[in-house]
Amino acid sequence: MFSKVLVANRGEIALRIIRSCKELGIKTVAVYSEADRRSLPALLADEAICIGPPRASDSYLNIPNIISAAEITKAEAIHPGYGFLAENAKFAEICENSGFVFIGPPPDIIRLMGDKNRARQTMKKAGLPVVPGSDIVLEDISEAKKIAQKIGYPVIIKAAAGGGGKGMRICRTSADLEEMFPMAQNEAKSAFGDPSLYIEKYITGAHHIEIQVIGDQKDQVIVFGERECSAQRKYQKIIEESPSPFIDERIRRKMMKAAQEAAEKIHYQSLGTFEFLVDEKKRFYFMEANTRVQVEHPITEMVYGINLIKAQIRAAAGEKVGFPIGLEMRGQAIECRINAEDPETFIPSPGKIDFLVFPGGEGIRVDSAAYAGWEIPPYYDSLIAKIIAYAPSRALAIAKMRAALETTTIVGIKTNIPLLLNILSSTDFINGNYTTQFVEKFLNHKPPVETQ
């Protein structure tokens, strides 16, 4: 096992990794930007090194400074968290070449999954069903039109280097495609430096379901039951739950088996997530795989009673990923993402938290690096806390989450809590009857948000 790990991230995930390391008896090094000098990870890690000015490109993405910080603190491994450098194959390579263990998959797996089209083709060969679409990267509009004609409208344009909704466009007609294609190309180029696009059939009324896997260096892959992530706005997840109210045991077993076989075939290592679209008829299609820990990993941890970060660190240290045999999902876990943003306009709301009371009690978990007096910097994403409710049944978990959100008090900044409460009270959500279109529809017909 490692004696010291450097955490190359910030916010709640940095703190989550630091806590997990402490449990394992591993010393921690936090790296932080000048804007995060008084952040909890910087204050609570055994050592903290400033790696640059506030802008992420100069600090949390500054590979030389991060590697130097690992060198001067004599860390043995680097945990990238999610976002920033987590899915940067070059960074993983530099870590290894500099003598540090990168806590994540090997660079070639990151590279494979980072190319969304290549990942699609590889997974198709590995036996996973994929959404009908282009098998090659599209150079121009006429090719795109040909394929769209073949698979039928509506289609969705995606960036090969993509993620986070950038470069994505839904086209219902060939006129749409003609208009959107160059726009998506430009967007992909500016967001990822790569204009490559591919198209897929756009599946309406689908669920976004993902399967967590973890592999060790001895080619053992363990797979976990699904997370339901259909409650999204502009491809940003807001509420996740496990298990999904839509997936039955038969489909669950099928999806888990498919993900396991695919992961084994590519010798997957470390934590990873296979994302699927599941249509109304419960047919599932592979979308993409994320080669990092996910924001919503706690709901899987709650229903299985495990710590995925510890397992990930153990796997990176070359240990066997061992969980009790016959581990099964129990109960229901729901996660709400608390964002520092206006609940109506979604404009980010950075600033000082004057007063803060998080919920607590049996079955409530809060993953957050926020504290009263902390000034949320305007440079990074707006996630300030993840509140997770765990209960024996879905109805009880929803009731628990509502009570938790109602007793959460955050003064000084705006948060999306009013919106989350509204969603949790909607009939469709309570009945477990929602797809990826749900939040958008809900916002269009919502009652006015109550202001606190």
Added chain:
Amino acid sequence: MTQKNGKPEDPGQESPFKSKIDYEEVKKLIALLEEKNLTEFELEVEGFKIKLSRQLSAPVQPSTLVFSGVRSAGNPEVSPSVQEQPGTPVPLEDKNIHYITSPMVGTFYRAPSPSSPPFVEIGDTVKKGQTLCIIEAMKLMNEIESDISGIVTDVLVENGKPVEYGQRLFAVKAGA
């Protein structure tokens, strides 16, 4: 996270001067100080002593002016960088003292090799662009140059010690 010294004591209540002198009178004294352009004033009456002093040149601490007040809810990526920057050279005691800070994370070396003499010593005159030290980062030796001409008044890091981004390395008194 703990905040030292709370709010200033409310001067209106329970005067520490008992009946000898009250808040209004102190205010008058302060006004007198300003009016007469005095820097110090001392008064002693029947076992009670008050001493007032003020600085003429810097009525407000410069560091308190650097607060950003950035509350604008815009795109986080394009927000102006008017954050408080503790690492950057902020003249404190002496306005002529300039701090050379580390532009990277690494190991600080005062000399080009273990056997050579340091690039600079305290008291040396340096020119803008002159090498002051080396910071080793990722097996590369990076020469750090002075961004100002002047006299080195302090070396703030020991040879061979790790430095973080923005850490003060040298104090240089600006001047020819």
